[in-house]
Amino acid sequence: xxxxxxITVENLYRYYxxxxxxxxxCFEVRRGEVLGFLGPNGAGKSTTMRMIGGNLAPSAGRVxxxxxxxxxxxxxxxxxxxxLPETPPLYRDLTVNEYLTYCARINRIPxxxxxxxxxxxxxxxxxxxxxxxxxxxxxxxxQQRVGIAQAIIHSPSVVLLDEPTVxxxxxxxxxxxxxxxxxxxxxxxxxxxxxxPEVQSVCDRVQIINRGRLVLNESIxxxxxxxxxxxxxxxxxxxxxxxxxxxxxxxxxxxxxEDGRVRMSYDAxxxxxxxxxxxxxxxxxxxxxxxxxxMTLEQVFxxxxxxxxxxHEEHGSEGAAA
Amino acid sequence: MIFTIAGRExxxxxxxxxxxxxxxxxxxxxxxxxxxxxxxxxxxxxRLPTLPGAPGVTEIVAVPLLGNAAxxxxxIVPLIxxxxxxxxxxxxxxxxxxxxPISMSTIVLGKFVGxxxxxxxxxxxxxxMPLTLLLGSSLDFGVLAAATLGLFLLLASFAAVxxxxxxxxxxxTIAAVSTFGVLLLLWILDWAGNNAEGGQGSxxxxxxSILRHYxxxxxxxxxxxxxxxxxxxxxxxxVLSIRRLDxxxxxx
Numbered sequence: 001x002x003x004x005x006x007i008t009v010e011n012l013y014r015y016y017x018x019x020x021x022x023x024x025x026c027f028e029v030r031r032g033e034v035l036g037f038l039g040p041n042g043a044g045k046s047t048t049m050r051m052i053g054g055n056l057a058p059s060a061g062r063v064x065x066x067x068x069x070x071x072x073x074x075x076x077x078x079x080x081x082x083x084l085p086e087t088p089p090l091y092r093d094l095t096v097n098e099y100l101t102y103c104a105r106i107n108r109i110p111x112x113x114x115x116x117x118x119x120x121x122x123x124x125x126x127x128x129x130x131x132x133x134x135x136x137x138x139x140x141x142x143q144q145r146v147g148i149a150q151a152i153i154h155s156p157s158v159v160l161l162d163e164p165t166v167x168x169x170x171x172x173x174x175x176x177x178x179x180x181x182x183x184x185x186x187x188x189x190x191x192x193x194x195x196x197p198e199v200q201s202v203c204d205r206v207q208i209i210n211r212g213r214l215v216l217n218e219s220i221x222x223x224x225x226x227x228x229x230x231x232x233x234x235x236x237x238x239x240x241x242x243x244x245x246x247x248x249x250x251x252x253x254x255x256x257x258e259d260g261r262v263r264m265s266y267d268a269x270x271x272x273x274x275x276x277x278x279x280x281x282x283x284x285x286x287x288x289x290x291x292x293x294x295m296t297l298e299q300v301f302x303x304x305x306x307x308x309x310x311x312h313e314e315h316g317s318e319g320a321a322a
Numbered sequence: 323m324i325f326t327i328a329g330r331e332x333x334x335x336x337x338x339x340x341x342x343x344x345x346x347x348x349x350x351x352x353x354x355x356x357x358x359x360x361x362x363x364x365x366x367x368x369r370l371p372t373l374p375g376a377p378g379v380t381e382i383v384a385v386p387l388l389g390n391a392a393x394x395x396x397x398i399v400p401l402i403x404x405x406x407x408x409x410x411x412x413x414x415x416x417x418x419x420x421x422x423p424i425s426m427s428t429i430v431l432g433k434f435v436g437x438x439x440x441x442x443x444x445x446x447x448x449x450x451m452p453l454t455l456l457l458g459s460s461l462d463f464g465v466l467a468a469a470t471l472g473l474f475l476l477l478a479s480f481a482a483v484x485x486x487x488x489x490x491x492x493x494x495t496i497a498a499v500s501t502f503g504v505l506l507l508l509w510i511l512d513w514a515g516n517n518a519e520g521g522q523g524s525x526x527x528x529x530x531s532i533l534r535h536y537x538x539x540x541x542x543x544x545x546x547x548x549x550x551x552x553x554x555x556x557x558x559x560x561v562l563s564i565r566r567l568d569x570x571x572x573x574x
Contacts (some may be wrong), residue, residue: 055420057571078423089418091330093337105326106422150418 004031006080006158006188009051012061014047014212021047023212025061029158034184036203036220037192038301044193044212049162052190053083066118066157079108082156082187086163088147092136096127096146099135100153101120107154117153125149125179141172145179152183161186165198177202196301217302223300231293234276236260237286249275261289323425327432341440344398348391349447349511354450355390359383359489382453385416386497387440388469391448392476392536394508397442399477400501403484404494406433407567411492416570419553426567430560445470463543471500472539475552479532480505482559489566508532 007029021204022044029035039045050056052063054070054077063070065077091099099123104114115234123127125145130138135146151159161180165173180202184188191203199206199220206223208216234245245254245262250272255263266272275288280287335341363382367417370376374386419429441469449470488497512531528534532555535548 006347050417053417055417057570075425078421081421083417083421085414085417085421087414089413089415091334091415092413093334098333102326102330103418103422106323106419106424108323108423133414 002156004204005029006031006066007190008062008064008067009048009052011063012048012051012063014044014051014056015059019207021212022051022058025209025212025214027207027214027217029188029190031157031188032178032184033205034189034191034203036189036206037190037209038194038196038199038206039192040194040207045194045209046162047212048209049083049190050085050161053081053085053160054078055083055085079154080157082151083152083166084147084161086166087144088143090135090143090146092132094133095134096122096138097131099146100149101184103150103153103187109154111125117155121149123152124152124182124303126175132212139172139288141168141175144168144172144176147240148176148179148183152187157187159183159189161189161191163193164245165193165195166189173198210304230267231267232264232276233257233261233289233291233293234264235289236280237288238284240285242253242284248279251276263293278299323428324432324435327424327427328417328436328439331433331436331518334405335379335436344402345444345447348394348398351394352387352448353451356383359386378462379455379459380452380465384466385469387452388448388473389540392473392486395444395477395480396475396505397465397502399441399480400484400498400505402489403437403481403501404498406437406488406497407519408488408491408494408497412494424507426564429437430485430489430563430567434560435482437481437485439479441481442474445477448473451545455571462542468544469540469544470528471549473505475549476532476536477555479552479559480561481557482556483508486559486563489563493537501537507533519569537549557565 005028006304007027009025009027012025013020019043025044025048027035029233035044037048047056051058052065052070054074057071066080068077068080069078070081091102092104097118100118101114104117109117118126122131125148127149129143130142135143136155138146148161148164151161165176168176180189180191186201191198193199200223203220205219206216207214221290239260242254242256245251245264248264250266250270250317251264253265253268255265257263264272264276273292276290277287279285360383364380378496382530393524407416410419453468480501484501487501487504488494491497496534508530509532511527513571532552535551538545538548
């Protein structure tokens with residue numbers, strides 16, 4: 001275990017009766033890293049988050065926060081931890097100020113530093129205006145911000161956010177995401193979500209969990225490479241025969257779509273766009289659309305989670321086609 | 323840290339109308355009983371000097387008042403304690419406490435202390451009634467102190483049971499009903515002891531009854547065994563609550 005890893009999860013198991021919710025999970029989160037924890041509903045994301053957050057004891061395995069076992073020395077480990085569960089733990093009968101004061105106290109912030117900590121948490125989460133309002137009367141987006149403020153108020157080195165953007169409108173989602181990016185500047189963040197663009201926009205590293213098992217663990221750059229386009233959508237006014245299109249350099253296969261367009265697949269290293277345009281002009285095909293089809297994270301996600309066939313085989317078949 | 327949680331609990335109580343209405347209703351009912359008791363004393367007063375070792379105003383007015391208060395608070399305390407933990411569980415705010423660097427025992431003790439401060443306020447308000455008798459009479463402070471201590475320990479036991487019941491469920495009403503059930507059972511355990519004369523088992527049952535120990539203190543008899551009984555009772559239920567919250571993380 002390197003000194004720089006803030007969260008170390010070792011062989012984590014969690015059973016609910018017979019059901020195995022988390023199976024042999026191992027990973028690390030390094031200082032200053034934002035880890036996206038992806039998975040479909042019921043994959044074990046929340047269970048894992050709650051185990052790291054000290055809310056649930058693992059059936060087997062260990063969780064170390066900053067090198068401290070959360071079960072052996074919970075006080076020490078939890079001081080370095082901020083946790084926003086799926087449902088923000090808010091006292092609806094308190095005002096934002098009262099609530100944050102309470103959070104500051106139970107997180108053992110020294111009395112002299114409390115008001116400073118509360119003010120800075122409020123400012124970072126955009127809550128300065130609503131300090132005196134009852135939490136019950138705030139919108140869902142603002143309640144979520146109060147939840148995040150609660151998690152960062154004691155400047156923990158690790159912040160766990162469990163599905164922080166669920167149930168928010170698109171504008172609020174954008175605000176919360178920029179807030180998460182801001183939080184990530186000073187803390188390591190573990191963000192669990194089932195929304196893929198969120199991971200693409202915020203995280204440094206992606207982990208995909210399915211049925212309690214870790215099925216993918218990659219940096220966002222590696223992930224992006226995987227997302228490179230390998231197909232083009234082409235629309236032509238004067239459609240030539242399929243074989244003519246297939247003869248364009250680099251094109252591996254052509255598929256006619258129902259709406260009159262064609263999907264042209266190509267080898268990843270040999271983009272045929274230029275060749276297609278040249279041919280279209282030379283032969284007067286009347287090209288009016290040429291769109292690279294991006295393989296979305298969605299597809300990767302679905303590929304990985306729906307089939308237990310691992311991705312290496314897919315790579316193999318692509319290679320063979322080339 | 324305990325007082326932070328206790329303060330939050332107390333604040334929560336007074337933010338809802340529940341605490342206020344409970345204080346008002348209890349005070350109203352006990353005031354009525356207090357007046358009735360004074361009325362009774364006034365009727366008795368002419369004859370009292372003729373009796374040797376006659377009971378004074380403390381025995382006739384103050385002690386029955388505290389005795390009745392115990393009966394009424396048996397109904398009321400479950401309503402105060404029901405929300406302690408079950409409400410946090412229902413609103414899913416327990417993770418806030420679990421993720422903070424505080425131990426389970428701090429959480430449980432904090433909540434217990436919070437309720438006890440509220441019950442202490444109620445006890446003081448009740449005590450003010452017999453103390454007004456000082457305006458026109460004198461009181462036996464020894465008896466009054468023993469009876470007050472008895473009521474205080476009794477209320478603390480009620481609160482400890484209530485806290486434990488609240489830690490078992492997510493529904494405040496279920497917590498209230500089961501607390502009431504347990505308290506009433508412990509209260510009437512005494513009956514079995516009274517009915518079956520002499521049996522060894524019924525003696526034990528009678529001894530376990532929370533009423534039996536209170537009655538001794540009400541009479542002004544301060545027996546450390548009674549006090550220790552209550553302290554053990556309270557400790558047992560607080561430890562059970564802590565264990566219950568610890569177990570919360572183990573299973574789902």
